[in-house]
Amino acid sequence: MKPERVEELLWERADGTITPDELAELEAFLTKHPESKDLDREISRLAGLLTPRDEVAPPAALRERIDRALATATPPDQEKHTPRAARPHRWDDRWPARLLPVAASLVLGVAIGYLLHPETTDQIDGPQAAGAMRTTTATAETAPAIVDLGADTGRVVASRVGTDLVIDIGLVREVALRLELEAEDGEIRLTRMIHSADGPSETNLEDAKLTVRLRGPGTQRIRVALSEEASRVLFRATADGTMVIERWIE
Amino acid sequence: MLVEACLRGERRAFDELVDRYEGPLFNAAFRITGSVEDAMDATQAAFVNAYEKLHTFDPTYRFFSWIYRIVVNQALNVVGRRRTETELDSDTPTETSNPEVAFGEAEVTGFLRQALLELAPKYRMVVILKHLEGCSYREIGELLDIPEKTVKSRLFTARQRMRVILTERGFAP
Numbered sequence: 527m528k529p530e531r532v533e534e535l536l537w538e539r540a541d542g543t544i545t546p547d548e549l550a551e552l553e554a555f556l557t558k559h560p561e562s563k564d565l566d567r568e569i570s571r572l573a574g575l576l577t578p579r580d581e582v583a584p585p586a587a588l589r590e591r592i593d594r595a596l597a598t599a600t601p602p603d604q605e606k607h608t609p610r611a612a613r614p615h616r617w618d619d620r621w622p623a624r625l626l627p628v629a630a631s632l633v634l635g636v637a638i639g640y641l642l643h644p645e646t647t648d649q650i651d652g653p654q655a656a657g658a659m660r661t662t663t664a665t666a667e668t669a670p671a672i673v674d675l676g677a678d679t680g681r682v683v684a685s686r687v688g689t690d691l692v693i694d695i696g697l698v699r700e701v702a703l704r705l706e707l708e709a710e711d712g713e714i715r716l717t718r719m720i721h722s723a724d725g726p727s728e729t730n731l732e733d734a735k736l737t738v739r740l741r742g743p744g745t746q747r748i749r750v751a752l753s754e755e756a757s758r759v760l761f762r763a764t765a766d767g768t769m770v771i772e773r774w775i776e
Numbered sequence: 777m778l779v780e781a782c783l784r785g786e787r788r789a790f791d792e793l794v795d796r797y798e799g800p801l802f803n804a805a806f807r808i809t810g811s812v813e814d815a816m817d818a819t820q821a822a823f824v825n826a827y828e829k830l831h832t833f834d835p836t837y838r839f840f841s842w843i844y845r846i847v848v849n850q851a852l853n854v855v856g857r858r859r860t861e862t863e864l865d866s867d868t869p870t871e872t873s874n875p876e877v878a879f880g881e882a883e884v885t886g887f888l889r890q891a892l893l894e895l896a897p898k899y900r901m902v903v904i905l906k907h908l909e910g911c912s913y914r915e916i917g918e919l920l921d922i923p924e925k926t927v928k929s930r931l932f933t934a935r936q937r938m939r940v941i942l943t944e945r946g947f948a949p
Contacts, residue, residue, distance in 0.1 A: 533932070533936065539930075569935075569939070579905065588798065588820070592820050594789075596787075601787070603831045708897075713932075732896075771832070772834075
């Protein structure tokens with residue numbers, strides 16, 4: 527039995543979800559391999575520590591505190607809110623098998639188009655709308671996530687290109703931008719960074735999460751490769767400490 | 777929908793959300809912080825944060841899932857700040873040959889929280905939901921909007937890492 531399987535069965539036993547057959551399999555293994563007793567004890571001990579606790583009634587003072595804090599809080603910005611019509615389905619649910627070749631052709635078309643137009647930093651469009659920061663989100667899985675920071679600030683566009691994710695950033699003034707990409711599963715690998723940003727840039731890749739901090743003005747293109755399991759990525763952007771977008775890119 | 781009403785400027789709609797989720801969120805915070813005062817701070821901060829950022833909420837997801845993640849992060853921030861303050865004040869034991877003797881209940885809870893803090897958020901969340909909240913795989917999947925299979929694989933990785941972290945800290949059988 528593989529070590530992962532032993533550990534899985536030990537946890538299932540601790541959770542009380544192990545089947546009689548699995549239990550027999552596990553006990554036979556433990557008898558045969560006494561060296562696994564340490565792992566058995568470790569897991570039993572950790573499982574014993576990680577136990578749900580009883581519900582606690584919140585103190586009455588909590589509600590008063592929340593009400594007081596909300597009374598002085600800044601109301602949500604209605605103008606920045608973009609209501610969505612319907613939740614996008616997962617790719618598998620949405621595309622019947624007969625349409626998959628069509629979808630594949632489209633993806634191929636996009637890929638060819640991309641190859642015919644090699645990456646240049648000037649592909650980043652300029653800001654399109656004046657005024658306050660505006661977040662545009664799309665309902666289709668492959669549509670880009672666009673963060674329009676306003677004409678005086680710039681724009682961020684995150685697009686899925688095959689198994690890669692490309693983020694174009696164009697900043698026209700001094701602004702501290704923090705971008706986070708976190709794969710739900712699988713891995714993220716930073717493959718390319720092209721930048722003309724004047725300000726400093728810092729990247730940190732840890733545990734399927736990429737964080738990029740940069741300061742405008744300037745342009746930047748970041749390209750990351752996603753492993754097969756990374757079916758979707760959480761894209762989050764913060765400009766000068768204010769979160770401007772948080773959404774899944776399928 | 778309450779969130780939509782709130783975004784239209786109906787402040788009382790948010791009060792209804794507070795009525796509905798104050799208890800579960802306070803409990804989640806209390807399980808993480810282990811302190812009523814800290815849990816109150818985290819719950820209050822979560823509601824204020826959610827209110828001020830309500831326009832960033834994607835209504836195609838469950839509001840409770842969204843605010844639940846906020847409160848968990850607030851609670852972990854409180855714990856993180858407290859841990860830093862404690863470390864500045866005194867030396868925390870990191871190694872011992874006899875953990876059974878060396879660690880009392882408070883320390884055990886502290887070590888668990890520390891191990892939780894060292895997990896990436898996506899792993900931390902499944903451990904909290906499974907073990908501290910007592911949610912089933914299905915409930916966790918619904919709450920985090922991920923398949924049950926993913927819940928299981930994340931939980932497996934999370935527990936493995938926690939075991940390693942606790943062993944490295946000298947907290948092992």
